[in-house]
Amino acid sequence: MIDDIDAAMRSKGIDGIIVFGNTTLADPDLTYVVGGVLPRGGTYFKKLGRPPLLVVSNLDYGSAKRAGKVKRIQTLTQWGYERLLRRFENRGSAFPHLILQILRTEGVRGKVVLFGRNDLANGLHLAEKLERLGVRVIGQQSPTILEAARDRKDLNELEEIRGVGAKTAKVVNEVLHALRNAKEKRGHLQIDRKRATVGLIKFMIASKLAREKLIAPEGTIFAIGASGADPHNAGVDAAEIRKGKLIVFDIFPQAMSGYWFDMTRSFVVGRADARARKMFDAVKGAQMASVDFLTAGVTGESAMEVSCEVIERAGYRTVREIFQGKAKSLSTGFIHSLGHGVGLTIGESPYLSLGIKDSLQSREVVTVEPGVYLPGYGGVRIEDTVAVKSKGVEILAKVEKELEL
């Protein structure tokens, strides 16, 4: 949580942090400290033990006020940026002097860490210039102070993610409803008299997301039959939805606030064969067992072990074989990790994965998504996004888990 930042700075001997960027878009750290969207970005300063300062362009002053998280907002003009630009001729040369001036005024004298998603070549150049001006710039390995703060959500963040979850669930339910009501005509499934292809469903999903004011910058997975056996295959638009074929539907939208949600359902239209039923039962059993197991204090690894055991008992292989040195690689069975953190990115710590010995903490938001894949046939993956509590978890959006539509 954002209130953890001061304690973390103190324990690591850091006197100041700077978070900057030309936009908050796709910049989780800047979005986090600012609390909302700044179309042209800004620069955030935090001296140990003092309230932060946000410096923005005149045009973004209103956006910064609305974002609301930082109370002290000032403009570049107030700091004489135009004068610096004239003196140093370009932004790259003027910016380090602006930063130096603000750091001095804020009383930062010790080590400073730079944050924000920025082009590295520029960022390293800035660090070199600051060092020449006497600023002690240091790097940080993951999890950085801000990554660690973002890990545990506060109540507002949980409410925001719950809201994105409710909208996501609505879209998923509507898609399931449309598929359930697809009509068969001359051997082809139809929705609203159009042939039921992956392309049609994806357009339906995109329109519904638009209605809910969600975007899907990384797309949506809707993969049928054999293509569902590859977890990274998003599905082929021209593919037709056919009765009895396994479908993996994985949706991961983002709200304008920057927060994401993640949900996967697997199913068939009509009747499933025995092979699909067996895969589905194993994955659903594993998913529910891991969700039941999860609580503050357990490790990501142990949560994954629970799913592996259920899936292995059902007769499928799992990545445990690789970790135990019994296999070099795996293309069938449960071939990926159990889950990952969700927040201002769609994949971050904590990871629910073999080898991860850190204990989960309450208010972390993670996915639980075991899967079983049979190359040439298809895949089943079932995923909920949950908030870890001191006892158990809260499933942040609920949608039925039925094999047959």
Add this chain to the structure above:
Amino acid sequence: MIDDIDAAMRSKGIDGIIVFGNTTLADPDLTYVVGGVLPRGGTYFKKLGRPPLLVVSNLDYGSAKRAGKVKRIQTLTQWGYERLLRRFENRGSAFPHLILQILRTEGVRGKVVLFGRNDLANGLHLAEKLERLGVRVIGQQSPTILEAARDRKDLNELEEIRGVGAKTAKVVNEVLHALRNAKEKRGHLQIDRKRATVGLIKFMIASKLAREKLIAPEGTIFAIGASGADPHNAGVDAAEIRKGKLIVFDIFPQAMSGYWFDMTRSFVVGRADARARKMFDAVKGAQMASVDFLTAGVTGESAMEVSCEVIERAGYRTVREIFQGKAKSLSTGFIHSLGHGVGLTIGESPYLSLGIKDSLQSREVVTVEPGVYLPGYGGVRIEDTVAVKSKGVEILAKVEKELEL
């Protein structure tokens, strides 16, 4: 263009460049050198004078092949990454050793520049570790080697941007058509029997973008009346579209390839008053004059001067007053720059702005978007995206510029 990289490396004394990231999403440099989408990113190595090497996870090997720009593709496993992970216990510690190993094998001994949009704290930490391992890491000020290469588009890139432009124009034309056919009922405009609000139009736009497989990660501006006088105001969903009110419609979508497009039209439904007509004529005249003026060899500043002159002659103020020291700030008239580069970002060099003395080059893609704003009343902005040619420009997508729908 990408073929310029070797010459730029040589002239700057750089022996190797590394471009890396966890995703190509919102990472223009990584998208550029890879040529497409890698869901989990990758690491690109280029030794001066040698063909590049791309190292990806097993899961993304197929995506890297499809992206197609790099011929030498290898996996992390081939480089023994799992072994390094076991030895160093985490990614942050293992990654510098992986990089060192690859740099040595590729024969890189001199200065190395790191690229890719990454969290700066992590990036600086990586640079420190590499330096301790004997790698000479240096930063670069904008325009970096890759920014400069991205500036001038090759024929494939121009064709891709033209394609995004054609889809954008289609969406804009359909929205104009719907507004032109809006029916008035009891004093309210209706589209398909629904009240014509900004929210309805924005949903229509989002659905049409989805159909064209475009996304709008930064939203769409559809601002009516007084809200249009603030260039950063995206419009209020609840606002009703009323006859005779000025509307600013600014759309800036992105294709899955990573390339963006930018277009703005301003208009009224029904009849415009004299004030709107005067603003519109000034802005349209300025926009067409600057487009006519643009050609390889002219400066961004001179292209902007052309628009300023037309707008000033019509009786409006422009930011020239600030540059001439006659005003400290400006909230009315032409209050922003003329344009900016477009490609794998929606705002990059070259800038068509006062103070920019660099000459434009053929195959640069820029927006031309003068505007006039009257606080409390409304705004007019007209924008095309054009490719600079050795003689003149190509307007990459054409849509009517009419004040009255």
